[in-house]
Amino acid sequence: METGHGGNGSAVRGLELLWGLGERPKQGRRPAFTLEQIVRTAVGIADAEGLAAVSMRRIAERLGCTTMSLYRYVPGKAQLLDLMTDCVMGEVPLAGAAPGGWRTGLERSARADWALYHRHPWILRLPAGRPALGPNGLAWYESVLRVLTMTGLPPAALVNVFDLVDAYVRGAARDSLDAAAVERHSGVTDEQWWAARAHFWDVIFVPARYPVLASLRAAGALTHPRDRGFEFGLQRVLDSVEAFVRNQPHGRDETVKRDETRCAQCGDPVPRPTPTGRPRVYCSDACRQRAYRARRAAGSSGTRH
Structure with a gap:
């Protein structure tokens, strides 16, 4: 979920900023803002206008300062993106904070991630395979892995299960957000789009040629709220994980016996x-x-x- 950027030359500096270990701006006139203000301003721009709108110039305009003054705090956009991502990761409740078994914890974590992506869609535009290794993201990752240790799975399988669930949530959220963006930019809802194509179903479509499709349409199964589709898929993914755990020699079956x-x-x-x-x-x-x-x-x- 948390994504990192930057080359070898900036990696150390970026990590120091994430963990509060970097040098502060040199002494002089008291700064009018903090690193946290810079990061939260950038997050606000990304939330409202997308990741492409985030620049040092735009942030400086919001804060009422010069662009060059920001570089005293953040050396470049790569480090800024890492700081932004770790900042919003702090919004996600740690998995396992509430009572329950591994499935309950994993389900709760998946829903929290789904909500985070809808609050900050720009996160899904960043590569997921290069974590920034910030404190908030690492704490979240540790908490989900701790929940998964309840399964009794061996280390490699445990991490693979994490990746499976994370990939499902990211993919489902991306589809949902893309569909919402199409509606927003076109000004046409899904219902309006399909209504304008009623001619296809009334004249062009031949039910006898596509009997399964015709029966599903007649049953109303082809249309459903996006969130319901997410919940259905999440439960099926967790069902498969539960079956996998149950089939392990030392796995812990979450199916409650009588x-x-x-x-x-x-x-x-x-x-x-x-x-x-x-x-x-x-x-x-x-x-x-x-x-x-x-x-x-x-x-x-x-x-x-």
Whole structure:
């Protein structure tokens, strides 16, 4: 999800900026703005006008400063793109912050990513295979991988499952955003576009030649909200992952067996209580304590953004 840019010469400088290790502007008159303001201004431009509109000149106009003064903070656009991406990654709640097994955590994470892409469509225009390695993106990645460790999958398979789900969400979001952009730029909705082509169905289309297509159209199956299509696909992807986990020699089946309770924190089976004992929610004291700390953190700081 998080994407990096720049060549070898700028890689070290970019990493220092991401982690707050770079040199600050030299002493002199107090700066009128901060690096965070520069980055958030760039994000605002990208959100409103697209990635192509982001430039040092445009940012300088928004901040009321000279273009050259920005280079005291950010050496170039490559580093700026990394900073922008890691900035918005901070909006995504960490996976596993709420109780549930690996499927629940992965599903929650996928929906959060879907929402992020719709808030910041420009992220999908950046190459996904070159992470910026910033603190927000790395924390998100770590949290999703931690959720996936509940599956018991070996390391390579675990990473492949992550890539599979991430690729599905990115692809579905890109299709949704592209369709919305076509509507926005043309001023014609999908319904209006198809209505203008009613002649095709009424005169040109021959149901006998395409019987399956004709039956699906008659049933209304060819049109559905885009979000519903995303949810359907997400569940099928997770179904396939669950089946894969179940077929592993040491995988953890998320299918709840009869009379078996799963831990609300990690998803492992909860030992059955004694006949007179209270029902157990967690599999161990460690999970109970982790859940308690998570509730306290959520109550004091709210949902992480």
